[in-house]
Amino acid sequence: MCRAAIRMRLCLEWQDMNTPSRHQWRPRLVPAEEPEPDLAGLLAQVARGDHRAFELVYRQLAGPVYGVIRNVLRDPAQSEEVAQEVLLEVWRAASRFDPDRGSAAAWALTIAHRRAVDRVRAEDACGRRERKAAPGMTPECADAAAAVEASLDRERVRRCLDSLTGLQRESIKLAYCRGYSYPQVAQLLGVALGTVKTRIRDGLIRMRDCLEVDW
Amino acid sequence: MKIRDDLHVLTGSYALDAVPWPEREEFERHLRHCPACEAEVRGMRETAARLATVAVMAPPRRMEQRVLAATYRTRQLPPLARGRQSRRYSGAATARTAAGWLSRDSRHRVRQLVMAAAAVIVAAAIGLGINQAVTQHQLRSSREAGTAITHVITAPDARSHTAGTKAGGAVTVVVSFRQRAAVVATTRIGPLPAGRVYQVWVMTPSGARSAGLFSHAGRNGPLLASGVTPGDKIGITVEPAGGTPRPTTTPIVIVPLPV
Numbered sequence: 166m167c168r169a170a171i172r173m174r175l176c177l178e179w180q181d182m183n184t185p186s187r188h189q190w191r192p193r194l195v196p197a198e199e200p201e202p203d204l205a206g207l208l209a210q211v212a213r214g215d216h217r218a219f220e221l222v223y224r225q226l227a228g229p230v231y232g233v234i235r236n237v238l239r240d241p242a243q244s245e246e247v248a249q250e251v252l253l254e255v256w257r258a259a260s261r262f263d264p265d266r267g268s269a270a271a272w273a274l275t276i277a278h279r280r281a282v283d284r285v286r287a288e289d290a291c292g293r294r295e296r297k298a299a300p301g302m303t304p305e306c307a308d309a310a311a312a313v314e315a316s317l318d319r320e321r322v323r324r325c326l327d328s329l330t331g332l333q334r335e336s337i338k339l340a341y342c343r344g345y346s347y348p349q350v351a352q353l354l355g356v357a358l359g360t361v362k363t364r365i366r367d368g369l370i371r372m373r374d375c376l377e378v379d380w
Numbered sequence: 381m382k383i384r385d386d387l388h389v390l391t392g393s394y395a396l397d398a399v400p401w402p403e404r405e406e407f408e409r410h411l412r413h414c415p416a417c418e419a420e421v422r423g424m425r426e427t428a429a430r431l432a433t434v435a436v437m438a439p440p441r442r443m444e445q446r447v448l449a450a451t452y453r454t455r456q457l458p459p460l461a462r463g464r465q466s467r468r469y470s471g472a473a474t475a476r477t478a479a480g481w482l483s484r485d486s487r488h489r490v491r492q493l494v495m496a497a498a499a500v501i502v503a504a505a506i507g508l509g510i511n512q513a514v515t516q517h518q519l520r521s522s523r524e525a526g527t528a529i530t531h532v533i534t535a536p537d538a539r540s541h542t543a544g545t546k547a548g549g550a551v552t553v554v555v556s557f558r559q560r561a562a563v564v565a566t567t568r569i570g571p572l573p574a575g576r577v578y579q580v581w582v583m584t585p586s587g588a589r590s591a592g593l594f595s596h597a598g599r600n601g602p603l604l605a606s607g608v609t610p611g612d613k614i615g616i617t618v619e620p621a622g623g624t625p626r627p628t629t630t631p632i633v634i635v636p637l638p639v
Contacts, residue, residue, distance in 0.1 A: 203544040219451055223444060229432045231439035245440055249447055256451045260459035264542060267422050271429035282397040319434045340398035341428055342435065347393040348400065366392030373427040
């Protein structure tokens with residue numbers, strides 16, 4: 166019942182965001198909750214061998230890391246195995262994270278996504294995996310309305326996805342959420358290779374600007 | 381030229397790990413010589429990370445214990461020497477370019493700071509122009525602050541560090557020990573209740589001293605903190621309007637300066 170109410174409030178806040186006071190939305194969204202400790206700072210502590218800091222890092226990253234991997238791999242057991250590897254890699258390689266080169270979340274999720282994709286490609290190469298997706302099918306990764314509690318961040322991502330053209334959106338979803346290579350995406354969508362490459366790039370640029378990503 | 385354009389279009393696919401071998405390798409070679417592509421890939425990786433916020437799934441509970449236990453038997457990698465940060469973990473080939481100390485990203489932030497500094501100076505000049513009552517001395521000191529800020533952020537030993545704050549947004553600190561000063565700026569920092577300000581502190585072993593106030597949400601600064609030495613920290617607290625002589629609340633962020 167309250168889902169609709171929340172959504173309505175999100176819509177209202179979304180409109181607010183287009184006014185000059187848009188920076189005010191974040192605190193209103195996460196009202197009295199304890200603020201999450203800064204990941205980049207925690208990673209610096211982890212790099213010095215701080216296990217407690219790693220616990221906090223785990224709590225922030227486990228959900229997105231597992232989600233990204235699960236979306237690509239589908240198989241829960243395999244996803245769990247790869248997610249464990251990735252999170253342990255975050256512990257092992259924390260000293261290699263450089264905050265000047267991007268956010269801590271992007272760093273970890275880049276490792277996660279690449280690991281998952283590498284696993285899929287290796288299996289594809291061995292012919293062990295039969296993966297078929299109908300063009301136009303909607304991977305839940307990019308519109309998981311059912312699974313997750315309302316969050317303005319997610320709502321915003323969804324809205325930004327909605328602002329893309331159909332082909333841009335489908336290409337990005339198939340590549341990111343399903344781990345397909347761009348030639349596979351081209352085949353699935355029945356379009357030229359060059360078209361997919363440009364659609365993915367244009368779509369991501371539009372997403373980046375829509376989300377006001379700092380980079 | 382045609383080949384390069386063709387490769388550049390791959391930034392998006394590469395950021396999503398959608399470039400298959402051996403093209404991926406070819407593109408990574410290209411990235412090492414194309415700072416523009418590298419920056420674009422970085423922005424797209426950040427964007428992809430935001431996509432992941434809609435993919436969040438609760439992992440099985442047992443995973444936490446397994447991973448935490450495994451950390452006790454896993455040796456960590458040592459940091460890489462400055463200037464040769466791992467390409468693998470920055471997610472892209474990001475050879476540090478000639479200018480040295482600051483990464484591309486920092487320089488981008490520094491450029492923003494310089495522009496902000498210029499805006500402050502211009503605003504001060506306009507304000508002063510209209511208000512005939514200000515003295516020549518005030519004009520000079522405001523101009524001097526602007527010059528000092530420019531000196532810090534363009535100093536050859538300038539280093540930049542950005543950290544998220546508990547009030548949302550981020551703070552960027554550019555420090556030059558040669559200039560004995562740091563420049564502090566915030567972006568997208570959360571709003572404050574009426575009668576409160578953000579106060580910036582230089583935290584030293586002998587105590588904290590105020591470096592100035594930020595009075596509003598969003599973008600603030602640049603503010604000059606002088607007399608900083610290696611090992612000091614820059615902290616920000618929420619204080620009553622007008623500021624206080626000593627911090628009275630827990631900092632929303634602490635940025636340690638390099639030693």
